[in-house]
Amino acid sequence: MNGKVTTTRTKLERGRSALGPALELVHTGRAPTRAVLTSELGVTRATAGAVAAELEALGLIRVDSSPGSAAGSQGRPSHRLAVRESGPVAVAAQVHSDGFRAALVGLGGRLVATAPGCVTITADPAQVIGEVVDDCARLLRDSGLRCVGAGLAVPSAVAEPEGTALNPLHIAWPAGAPVREIFATCVREAGIAGPAFTGNDVNLAALAEHRHGAGRGAQHLLCVATGHRGVGGALVLDGRLHSGSSGLALEVGHLTVNPEGRPCHCGGRGCLDVETDPLAFLTAAGRAPGPEESLLKQSGDLLRNEYDDMAVRVAAEELIDRLGLGLAGLVNILNPDRIILGGLHRALLDADPERLRAVVADRSLWGRSGSVPILPCTLDHNSLVGAAELAWQPVLDDPLGALA
Known part of the structure; x- marks a missing residue:
């Protein structure tokens, strides 16, 4: 009896540990079907099915109820997998020399909503970031969707671990502005759920293109x-x-x-x-x-x-x-x-x-x-998508823990 309980628990733990890798495969488009998911994870069909069902129950993906196959393909038809359009979103913001923009980004790098960009960037980073977060909060309220976190892209190297904008050369912010701390405070005060992250705009554009665009597979x-x-x-x-x-x-x-x-x-x-x-x-x-x-x-x-x-x-x-x-x-x-x-x-x-x-x-x-x-590059607003990737990462690492 104990052996059976242990085996069941081991299978359950193995399935849960596969949730993150499975979600990333669907998120990046590398597992369009449950058969591909099974192969990529190196698990049994039953485990892959259970993992897909768990991700569907969390509201993250959609599993077609009846299996199908692509035209011209051979072998047993498989259930298709896709990100859920009505699932959670990440809040994303970008500041650049000509303004800022706010967006909501779903799994798969999908832009759900964007706000018209502001064209005036003042020398006060707290004011600018506060305004873009206000736009983010407005988009989120209007959408009625659940939020997993927030990401901000800035036109400067961001020093680690401090999260300061080291060289914002093309905007009039002071060198060393604590952009991560300002952004996290604004996100919290706006009532936006989840952790807040900040990064360099081109770094984040590269991350987005690698997962969803011209850099996929490199x-x-x-x-x-x-x-x-x-x-x-x-x-x-x-x-x-x-x-x-x-x-x-x-x-x-x-x-x-x-x-x-x-x-x-x-x-x-x-x-x-x-x-x-x-x-x-x-x-x-x-x-x-x-x-x-x-x-x-x-x-x-x-x-x-x-x-x-x-x-x-x-x-x-x-x-x-x-x-x-x-x-x-x-x-x-x-x-x-x-x-x-x-x-x-x-x-x-x-x-x-x-x-x-x-x-x-x-x-x-x-x-x-x-x-x-x-x-x-092939993605529109790739720095925004990359900023959202920062917020999605904890969910990709541990879907159950992040959404609990």
Whole structure:
């Protein structure tokens, strides 16, 4: 009798320990059916069925009541799995030089709702973060959905373990602003349930793209992006962000790509940060930055709509060459198996993909022996989705414990 009880308890514990890995497989789209889930977890069909049923009971996933099979597939039909559309959400917020945005993000990286972005960023981080959290709370109230936590993306390296914005160069916040503490306080005072997290915007964009977008399946993923101002980078190794010893790794914006170039905020000259961002492109093209339109949108529209203009094309080629030089250096150091580009860099890749790939291949040791795929980021608002990933992580680690 004792042996039977022990066996039953062992099976139960094994099933519960598989809840987190199973949820992550469904969350990232790697287990579309219960048969795939069984194979990926390395468990019996009965255990996989019990795990799926438990996740469904928690309101996280949906299991089709009748099994089906994809057209042309062979073997026994299997129950399809999907995230539950009416399930819990994470609150996500992003601050950048041209404003901020709030969102609700469900499992699977699905944007459930977004609030119109604010366009004024003051020098007071507490005021700005308080306003974006107010928008988050409003979205949450209107949705009526359960919240698992909150995440904030900021345009600065976030020092660990303090959670301070070390170098918010393109917004007027003081260096060392305690953004994590401010965000957590605002979230708590707004009555938003769950833990609060803060991270660098490009790091979070890379995390989102690795789980749900252009970086899915890469083992050593390099992400380089220019948003509204400046350039950021991130590295995802075996599914985890490489943040360095104190959260400050991959400050790629301060690689020198033009020694005689523009002065940089860091004190250097000709850094990627000031040679390949939207302001650099508009300046090179001889266009004045619009007072009411974000630099990123203005640059993207110029590339898409006026690429035949000689000044625009020459400016784009200049930025592509500078960007390619920086990417080649990173390839030599990091040896990634995939590079993804976001913001204006994605638009530059779209404008002349062969030029950028040729520069990287010509200037990098590994590029000559085997080209590294360079792809555009594919997710809308990937930094917001990445901020939500921080809030979802405790649920992915332990669904029962996090939702109890």
